[in-house]
Amino acid sequence: xxxxxxxxxxxxxxxxxxxxxLVDRYVSDRSRVAVERNRAIVPRATLDEAQVEPADxxxxxxxxxxx
Amino acid sequence: xxxxLTVGSHTFQSRLIIGxxxxxxxxxxxxxxxxxxxxxxxxxxxxxxxxxxxEERNLIDVIDRERYTILPNTxxxxxxxxxxxxxxxxxxxxxxxxxxxxxxxxxxxxxxxATATVAATRExxxxxxxxxxxxxxxxxxxxxxxxAGAAAVMPLGAPIGSGLGxxxxxxxxxxxxxxxxxxxxxxxxxxxxxxxVAMELGxxxxxxxxxxxLAQDPVQMAHAMRAGCDAGRRAFLAGRMPRRxxxxxSSPVAGRFTT
Numbered sequence: 001x002x003x004x005x006x007x008x009x010x011x012x013x014x015x016x017x018x019x020x021x022l023v024d025r026y027v028s029d030r031s032r033v034a035v036e037r038n039r040a041i042v043p044r045a046t047l048d049e050a051q052v053e054p055a056d057x058x059x060x061x062x063x064x065x066x067x
Numbered sequence: 068x069x070x071x072l073t074v075g076s077h078t079f080q081s082r083l084i085i086g087x088x089x090x091x092x093x094x095x096x097x098x099x100x101x102x103x104x105x106x107x108x109x110x111x112x113x114x115x116x117x118x119x120x121x122e123e124r125n126l127i128d129v130i131d132r133e134r135y136t137i138l139p140n141t142x143x144x145x146x147x148x149x150x151x152x153x154x155x156x157x158x159x160x161x162x163x164x165x166x167x168x169x170x171x172x173x174x175x176x177x178x179x180x181a182t183a184t185v186a187a188t189r190e191x192x193x194x195x196x197x198x199x200x201x202x203x204x205x206x207x208x209x210x211x212x213x214x215a216g217a218a219a220v221m222p223l224g225a226p227i228g229s230g231l232g233x234x235x236x237x238x239x240x241x242x243x244x245x246x247x248x249x250x251x252x253x254x255x256x257x258x259x260x261x262x263x264v265a266m267e268l269g270x271x272x273x274x275x276x277x278x279x280x281l282a283q284d285p286v287q288m289a290h291a292m293r294a295g296c297d298a299g300r301r302a303f304l305a306g307r308m309p310r311r312x313x314x315x316x317s318s319p320v321a322g323r324f325t326t
Contacts, residue, residue, distance in 0.1 A: 007114040026117055032125050033115055034159035039152060041159050059114060061156050063126040065096065066111025066142050067086030067227070067276025 004056040013052055020047035023060055033062050070300065072272050074249055075197035075218035077136060077165065081105045082266070083296045084138065084251070086276025090285065093129045099279050100135065102289035107136045109167055109274065111143070112153055112160070127160075138199065140167040145180075150187045154196055166191060167221070167253075167274075169201040177227040181208035185215045192216025201253050204238040206245060213248050220248055221274060224265060225255025228277045232261035236268055243269045259288070259295030266299025267307070 001012045006022065013022065019035060019042055027033050035042040036059040042050050052058070072079045086109045090096035100108060110126060130137060139157035144150040147170060154166045170187055172180035179202050188198050192215065200217040202208045209220045222242055225231035232255060233239060243250055249271035256262055256275040265273050273296060282288035 007117050009117060026115055029125075031161065032127050034112075034156040036152065036156060039148070041155050043159065059156075060117075061112045061160075062115050063110045063137075063139070063160065063162075064113045065087035065090065065126060066140055067088045067109055067274075067280075 002054040004052050006058045017052050019050040079107050082272040084274040089280035098286045099289040102286050104293045109138045137162050138165050138167050141169050147183050147187045164196045166196045167199045185211045188215040188217050204235045206241045209242045221251045221253035223254040224252045227254040230257025233264045259291035262295035263299035267302045269303050
């Protein structure tokens with residue numbers, strides 16, 4: 001198991017977990033989110049290839065109301 | 068009156084841009100958008116809430132993209148890097164390359180960090196973004212932003228969420244006289260007359276959020292903001308009469324039969 005940070009929470013994941021699989025845990029439609037790993041965009045097209053690495057800092061963001 | 072606002076390659080029929088924050092719910096927000104006549108709306112980016120799998124309506128699903136252009140903001144960013152990250156995430160979300168750039172300096176006043184905003188503008192413009200840069204009512208930073216590649220400069224009327232109106236119309240006039248990109252007053256607009264003041268000065272547009280969302284009757288205020296924008300714009304185009312110190316009769320002096 002490896003530990004990564006997802007939206008500020010530490011999470012234990014199996015090595016080899018893809019970022020796509022991680023995103024699917026939280027959202028039903030990937031087109032509603034954008035993903036960043038260690039402050040760099042993970043393009044949507046590569047989510048199923050990109051595997052989490054130990055100590056990754058992952059951010060999954062979406063739209064909210066704002067001015 | 069066909070009097071569109073052009074920012075970069077984007078053309079908007081309305082000179083008002085309004086936000087999506089602080090409404091009671093999406094239905095109220097959509098009713099206000101409709102009443103205000105806008106075709107460009109601002110949104111923010113935040114973390115997905117990991118505790119709830121998001122089956123409820125997401126803001127993305129609520130916005131009719133045929134009708135509204137989405138202008139994502141970098142609200143809440145205090146560093147150049149965070150503003151750049153936010154802009155790139157917005158583009159990755161499929162929101163295009165329009166970005167309302169804010170690099171905030173101070174939590175209590177939410178006043179902008181002008182030098183950081185200039186640096187972030189330069190970088191984002193180089194990356195192909197159409198940058199609408201939020202800044203102080205300061206002609207020097209406004210011109211620096213234009214030079215850095217901003218497609219529009221957005222001086223504040225007053226601090227974000229304050230509703231104090233256009234506090235320094237003299238500076239806004241100086242900015243207008245010297246800038247070549249559109250000038251959009253952003254922040255501090257509390258009521259319809261504030262919009263009218265900004266537009267009468269000759270601003271190209273007004274961006275506001277809280278003035279509608281926190282009105283007692285937001286839909287009524289959205290109508291009023293639209294009317295204020297139209298009134299101010301038409302007054303600017305009309306060209307106001309000169310001010311004078313003393314009265315001048317509007318009825319003829321000649322031909323009076325009274326003493």
